[in-house]
Amino acid sequence: MGTLGFYFDQTICTGCRACQVACKDKNNLEIGVLFRNVRTFEVGVFPQTKAYHYSGTCNHCANPACVPVCPVGAMFVAEDGTVQHDDELCIGCLSCIQACPYSVPQYIESLGIVQKCDSCKQLRDNGWNPACVDACPMRALEFGDLDELRAKHGDDVVSELPILPSAGMTEPSLLISCKACAELPDFREKQV
């Protein structure tokens, strides 16, 4: 099996946040903590404005920034290639939070440790999809072998957007079918 990762079809995403809420529910997250975060952006000048959404979570990078920085080895690359976190080892030093260019790891105040998306490993091991994937009413999210996903969704999928850090930094395992307007440089984030 090749590299595992998320596929996000931006062209059909309606920005409904169902994935975000399903993730929060699955992981029982505190107020203010999001493992999957949907953001909405706007480009252009009235009347030629366009909007797009981006649903982001841990990209389970091939060259993750969070893994080497962890002083105690709590963040590690699992056998299936996803980036996993060992809560038992974590000392809550927040180094990974600062190191991740996607701001993925989240500090869980009540536990005094960091946690992040584990791509619903437990669900997957039992033959299910990650919670966010199954929650999407538009079926805009998929998780699986990146080569297969690429073959399925065509060669025009990308791994970076102007709103994201350069893919060269951490080689994210991420495929996006992006809207044309999402490739424009002058974006503004909109609070929804």
Place this chain on the structure above:
Amino acid sequence: MTQFRNACPRHCYGSCAMFSNVKGERLIRVIGDSKHGYTQGSLCAKGYSLIQYTLDDYRLRYPLKQLRRGSGEWRRISWDQAYDIISLKIIELNKTFGSNKAIGYYKGTGNIGLLHHAVEGMFAGLGSCTNLTGNICADTGIHVLEKTMGSFPHPDPEDMHKANLIVIWGGNPTSTNINLMRIIYKARKDKSVPLVVIDPVFTNTAKRADYYFQIEPHSDEWLALGIAKRLVEVKHIDEGFIKEHTCGYAEFARELDRLLIDEVLSHTGLSTEAFDCLCKLFLEHNAIACLTGFGMQRYRGAGKAVNAISALIALTGSYYTAGGGLYFYNKAYTDPAEFMIEYCKPHSTDGEGRFVNINTFPQEALGLQDPPLKMLWVSCANPLSQGFDLAAWYDLFSQLELVVCVDLYLTKTARQADIVLPAASFFEEEDLIVSFWHNWLTLNEKTLPSFYESKSDLQIARELSSYINRIKPGFSAFPSEMNALDWICKFFIPQMEDEYGFNSIDDLRKQSFKKIKEPLPDTWRYCFDSSLLSDLHSEISLSVCDYPYYLLTPQSLLKFHSQYETLTWLNPMQKKMPTAEISSHIASNQEIRNGDTIEVCSARGSMLSEACVNAKLPNNVVYVEQSDRFCVNNLFGGSFPSAESCPFFDCKVRIRKVSPYEQPEGFSC
């Protein structure tokens, strides 16, 4: 994109080696150096925020002059104007008093780079001025251990995992020394070495310990001696070690005999079961690694605690074991400040200068006569926020004719200065960083061009010295022709090359170097100090009824004392008020809930804060973060014995709930 080698110069256990990636004169990424034996490629959260730090909006850009001190009426001036004002004042004071003794400096540990000792060098170059002595962090322990352990052998922290018991006494490495946790976890994983944490506060480290002992603040010496007594009683001591490598044991054991375990229990607040459990741990292990944190050295007489712990470790014979011993403070080779002073001072001085201790600086400086102190240069320090006796500091400032502050930010201290000079960040200067904890040394390369008009301490020392010499030839002996690389190549490298095993600056550009450590010599002796037990009872009387709670202000994870506070990557919360954590005991007694405004009062001052109930705190403890914005230090003060670090944790406070209708006039921050 170009990559440079850097080293973090904070006065921290890590002294992390890092690489910085620069694109178009902008720092775009910092990563740890995986070849560094201690840090192994990880940086802390503060380290990763350095990208924001180099371009922080709050950083000072130009030299500034304040029209009236504390008025906030700042005027931008040129460097030459600043040098002119300072030089003329120095010369005028020299003329008035016939020496440079009216001129002093206060150099902190905001940057521990060797070349920042150029501040000391610059003043040494003037001849007899008012110099600084002492160690702001470690004086309490250093002075005591010099008596008992001589030039005390600091074990290599990378070997700590070889011990068979790890004790963290009054320290919190998950916040202040994250790489040590890797070593502690390695010990646990490889050999199931238990981690014991002794601390009044249930810290993040305590949460991860196998055994946690919550003791009353200020009772460390009682606990250490109590365990020592138990070891002696059941004759479970390393007699071979005691016979060959110690002196004064017989008397020490006799004195210990007089100690009552009941007293130990009442002082420490431990139950008999807990105390027995801790003693058992010490009885069952013989290679004990004990870290005495700086937290347990912040009260009057804390030297006794360090002393007692060192004796306890001696009884177990751990000093010669692999990984065992007392982990405290790794004294660098020769003191670089002394070296700089020695090199820079003029050959024909007009009498000796005088010395003021860094810990008691404001009180001592106020007492100076003939001549009184008239000019102060502050660098790498923020004493008006972090000092112990702020009232004395303000008194001192009011007698000064000129205050110069070199800093990256407009700190509390800079706001009370006449001239503020913008300091370079460590990415904008060359330097050499030697750790006070592990055995590594790292070169810091100049990575970025100067931020606006900021300059390094060395650059300022060179320019100011030659400026004075232009006005009055021969006034300063500081070698202003020598640049950073000259200092490193000509002086520091020859001094250190044998110890660290490198030959040139090119070697340093390639990697960090580790000191070649010699094993503890066979001739080394531990001297038991039995006087320790005779004055155990002399406690400082604190008015218990008026101020019933201890105020503890330990180091927090996302700040470094008052440094890094403005970085939104680390401290994004725009707080209106500081947070004070109180025990649930205090909360229920005074009907305080989370978010209530409370007044924390000591005999010295008060501050308003937002209450946060922490059920894990001992009943008699209030916990507040250090800060520059919400300075807690105006609650501290009082006198303390010389040769000790400031007793910040000696502060006792009371708590008052402030009703929402009350005008917050006590809010002095």
